[in-house]
Amino acid sequence: MAIPHFLVVGAGIVGAACVRELARAGNRVTVIDSGPGAGLQGGTAAGMGHVVVNEGDTDTLRLCLRGRELWRSDAPPMSERDSYWETGTLWIAEDEETLLQLEGAQKKLESVGVVAERIDGRQLIKLEPALAPDLAGGLRVPHDGVIYAPTAAREFLNASPKVTCHYGVSVKNIGDGIVELTDGRNFEGEAVIVATGISVLSILGEAGARLAEKVSLYPREGHLAITARGTRILDHHIVEAGYQKAAHSTSQAGSKAGSVACAILPRQTDQLCLGSSRRPGEPGPVDPNMMMRVIDRCERFVPSVKTLPILRTWTGARAATSDGKPLLGPVPGLQRTWIAAGFEGLGITQAPAAAELIRQRIMGESCTLDPWPWDPARPYKDSSALTKQENDHA
Amino acid sequence: MRDSICIHVDGATLRVESHQTVTSALMRSGISAVRKxxxxxxxxxxxxxxxxxxxxxxxxxxxxxxxxxxxxxxxMTIEREQPVLRTSMGVSAVHETKSFETDVAVIGSGPAGLAAACAAAELGKTVTIIDESPGPGGRIWSHRGSPPVEARPWIERARIAGGQRLQGYSVIDGKPRELKVASVKDGTRHRVLCSSIVIATGARERFLPFPGWTLPGVVGAGALQSLIKGGLPVSGLRLVVAGTGPLLLAVAKLAVSEGATVVVVEQASFADRSALAIPLLLSPSRWRPARELWNSLRGVEMYTSSWVTSARGQQHVQEVSIRTPQGIKTLEVDGLAVGYGLIPESRVAAGLGCEIDEDGFVRVDEHQQTRVPGVLCAGESTGIAGSESALDEGLVAGIVSAGRNPRSRLLARVRRHRFWGQAIEKAHPLRDEVLQLAGAEDVVCRCEDVRAGEITGCVSRREARLIHRWGMGHCQGRVCEGSSMCAALEGSDSVRPPWTVAPPEARIETSR
Structure with missing residues (x-):
């Protein structure tokens, strides 16, 4: 019997994780990517690399948690510099009101089994002496961490048998189980998984256009900076508690100016990654004013940030969906073409869980997580239909 | 006037002469290793x-x-290894940012920059010169005390013409009418608002990695020249000056005149270099300097078609192996200077959006204008052709930035210089052997300690950067960009702020 053959379009962190899942289940996999190699484009290349069980609804928390579990237990072999490093996330509240929100967040996290401990203002300074002395308190999520995503994507592929990669090629059209390249080559497989981030709907032809009427996928630009080596004055990933609030304010009117929130991630290279901003649109050149706003915001929480030399700055974009949830599942109207995109800044955290879910659904296995909140057909169905399918599945 | 002053290095007090760079003072005190x-x-x-x-x-x-x-x-206190403090206390305020308004901002104060500043200022424009070094003159006219004879009239002319001088500042960001500069000493940021910009950032040395090139005491050829001019004594030292190009001879001449014993190792063949004879014959102004140079090098041991294959030493270079047509020779040395010609410094130009050609040169028209309105470029960043050419191009750029038309005689001179520059380049083609000296274990990216073996099989520059961290350190690829391994990679890297890594804006005040 012939070995089943699958196609994965997009070798970012999500696509690469899917490749590994399918390949180690014994399938043959062909990878197609427009870049010069795996993990060198999009959010995988530009992202901070944090693995966080975020705020958000229960489904999102579960997907993050499963992703984090898999990063901790099942990451591909990597050098110490690039592999999962459990920094923990320290959510910081500037004032009492935000601290109250953190209490709510803690309850939610605990309800899905995530360890999270509250830290008062004084303990905060003991834990991280570089934090500003006037902060109200925080919430520590100890098992969160950081992964170097470009290497992780590459090693997902290297660790997989029976994988063929085609880099530097562009896709002309994707049909049902078929990928046509602009150079005239065609590939056919049991299934195609499309994980190209922001461009995912536009390269899916008619089916993509139909889906785009129901769910839109849009880029949210972010600005990041990295400090020189020898500047790691923090052990935790520091995020201000208003991060989510700031993130969602961009979807409101008059958001062209964008929003900023402090997010500082230590790297194993003895550097700090400073973020972050959110603004609708594709990533453009670095905007010095936006960059300054980001660094000023970081300075509010870590005053000595301005005493550290900045080595590089860059921009990237997160692919956001209109309902704030990734698209994970078959493309409505097609049987053999699947989609895995729209993770909006949580792609690295969720990639292993998303890939596991895709594999389980394709191979007809029982799913570790409820797949329906992410199903791309969700806007077509009413909630009762969804519940029914869910029960069938269980 | 040179005074004796005290500096503190890692807590120890050193008595050194004033009017020299910290690097030079440290080297004179026997400290060649500065960082880890x-x-x-x-x-x-x-x-x-x-x-x-x-x-x-x-x-x-x-x-x-x-x-x-x-x-x-x-x-002055100098600390070689200083761990960061994990504290939020005592962070000093960010220095006050000032805005300088000027008609013409000139970046670089070498020959091209000085000439541009003179021309624009003499035509009534207000000029601001921004330069990283402590004094004017650029690399070629680096000096201690009084500037070299060729430089004096220009420095004097620029002084008389007036204008602001931001000496000791790097341009770290900007757009056509606004530059952001940072002090190399304390990170203070200022803005320069201007109507036009003349980029005169010159060139830097091409370094090719070889076993031992990261040892302290191994410096660039031009670097040795600058260090000697800056006051580094070389009397009685055994030095190897290697690489390629006419610069080697000039460096050797200087070192010999300062009392060093010099061996010159030129990779180009005698046949290649004799191709220079015809352009030299056509250029009478170069006859005398060429003869003087030749005479001053009598008695210097010189090898052509030869190159340094490795350097060895404990903490400092002590032994150098060179491949000559007669076989491998090993020399005991006190220092090694290696430079394989020059490559353009075009990062500021790229940051401002100017068009850069495939060899890294800034594309300009006959009036030294880039394709970005109000941004001009002159000197070695548009083509390597020496200081005479840089002066004339600088004059053109200065005149044009003042809204005038340069005379056709000046423009014709610029064209002739270009021809000479190309002839020099042709006479010193890099041989394949020197491009492939680094073994798998040798460092190719010095900032991040990336070794040649790690990037074998790497296809794109993006991959080299993101996966292997090549060029991700302080120099931002300025050193490794000249190597053949880098040139073989596909794609290019965009220039984004900071165009040069500057010291931070603020610092933690300790109880010092």
């Missing part, structure tokens, strides 16, 4: 002109100061 690389190797100055960032240290409490760009001062 990520894998713990000792490193010291390589380029001595602010490109490589290998000489950086904490100076007066400011992290990441390039010691080759800063002069020693009484009571």
């Amino acid at each position: 690389s990520p894998s713990g190797e000792s490193r010291g100055a390589l380029c001595a002109m602010g490109s490589c960032h290998e000489c950086r240290a904490t100076v007066n409490g400011v992290r990441g100061v390039r010691t080759c760009l800063v002069n020693v001062e009484e009571g």
Whole structure:
């Protein structure tokens, strides 16, 4: 019997994780990517690399948690510099009101089994002496961490048998189980998984256009900076508690100016990654004013940030969906073409869980997580239909 | 006037002469290793002109100061290894940012920059010169005390013409009518608002990696020249000056006149270099300097078609192997200077959106205008052709930036210089052997300690950067960009702020 053959379009962190899942289940996999190699484009290349069980609804928390579990237990072999490093996330509240929100967040996290401990203002300074002395308190999520995503994507592929990669090629059209390249080559497989981030709907032809009427996928630009080596004055990933609030304010009117929130991630290279901003649109050149706003915001929480030399700055974009949830599942109207995109800044955290879910659904296995909140057909169905399918599945 | 002053290095007090760079003062005191690389190797100055960032240290409490760009001062503290403080206390306020308004901003004060500044100022424009070094003159006219004879009239002319001078500042960001500059000494940021910009950032040395090139005491050829001019004594030292190009001879001449014993190792063949005879014959103004140079090198041991294959030593270079047509020779040395010609410094131009050609040169028209309105470029960043050419191009750029038309005689001269530059380039083609000296274990990216073996099989520059961290350190690829391994990679990297890594804006005041 012939070995089943699958196609994965997009070798970012999500696509690469899917490749590994399918390949180690014994399938043959062909990878197609427009870049010069795996993990060198999009959010995988530009992202901070944090693995966080975020705020958000229960489904999102579960997907993050499963992703984090898999990063901790099942990451591909990597050098110490690039592999999962459990920094923990320290959510910081500037004032009492935000601290109250953190209490709510803690309850939610605990309800899905995530360890999270509250830290008062004084303990905060003991834990991280570089934090500003006037902060109200925080919430520590100890098992969160950081992964170097470009290497992780590459090693997902290297660790997989029976994988063929085609880099530097562009896709002309994707049909049902078929990928046509602009150079005239065609590939056919049991299934195609499309994980190209922001461009995912536009390269899916008619089916993509139909889906785009129901769910839109849009880029949210972010600005990041990295400090020189020898500047790691923090052990935790520091995020201000208003991060989510700031993130969602961009979807409101008059958001062209964008929003900023402090997010500082230590790297194993003895550097700090400073973020972050959110603004609708594709990533453009670095905007010095936006960059300054980001660094000023970081300075509010870590005053000595301005005493550290900045080595590089860059921009990237997160692919956001209109309902704030990734698209994970078959493309409505097609049987053999699947989609895995729209993770909006949580792609690295969720990639292993998303890939596991895709594999389980394709191979007809029982799913570790409820797949329906992410199903791309969700806007077509009413909630009762969804519940029914869910029960069938269980 | 040179005074004896005290500086403090890692807590120890050193008595040094004033009016020299920190790098030079440290080397004179026998300190060639200034920092540790990520894998713990000792490193010291390589380029001595602010490109490589290998000489950086904490100076007066400011992290990441390039010691080759800063002069020693009484009571200065220099710390080679300084761990960061995990505290939020005592963070000093960010220095006040000032705005300078000017008609023409000139970036670089070498021959091209000085000439542009003179021309524009004499035509009534207000001019601001921005330059990283402690004094005017650029690399070629680097000096200690009084400037070289060729430079004096220009420095004097620029002084008389007036204008602002931001000496000791790097351009770190900007757009056509606004530049952001940062002090190399303390990170202070200022803005320069201008109607036009003349980029005269010149060139830097091409470094090719070989076993041992990261040892302290191995410097660029031009770097040795600058260090000697800056006051580094070489009397009685055994030096090897290697690489390619006419610069080697000039460096050897200087070192010999200062009392060093010099061996010159030129990779180009005698046949290649004799191709220079015809352009030289056609250029009478170069006859006398050429003869003088030749005479001064009598008695210098010289090898052509030869190159350095490796350097060895404990903490400092002690032994050099060279391949000559007669076989491998091993020499005991006190220092090694290696430079394989020049490559353009076009990062500011790229940051401003100017068109850069495939060899890294800034594309300009006959009036030195780039394709970005109001941004001009003159000197070696548009083509390597020497200081005479840089002066004339600078004049053209200065005249054009003042809204005038340069005379056709001047423009014709610029064209002739270009021809000479190309002839020099042709006479010193790089041979394949020198491009492939680094073994798998040798460092190719000095900032991040990336070894040649790690990038074997790497296809794109993006992959080299993101996966292997090549070019992700302080120099931002300025050193490794000249190597063949880098040239073989596909794609290019965009220039984004900071165009040069500057010291931070603020610092933590300790109880010092």
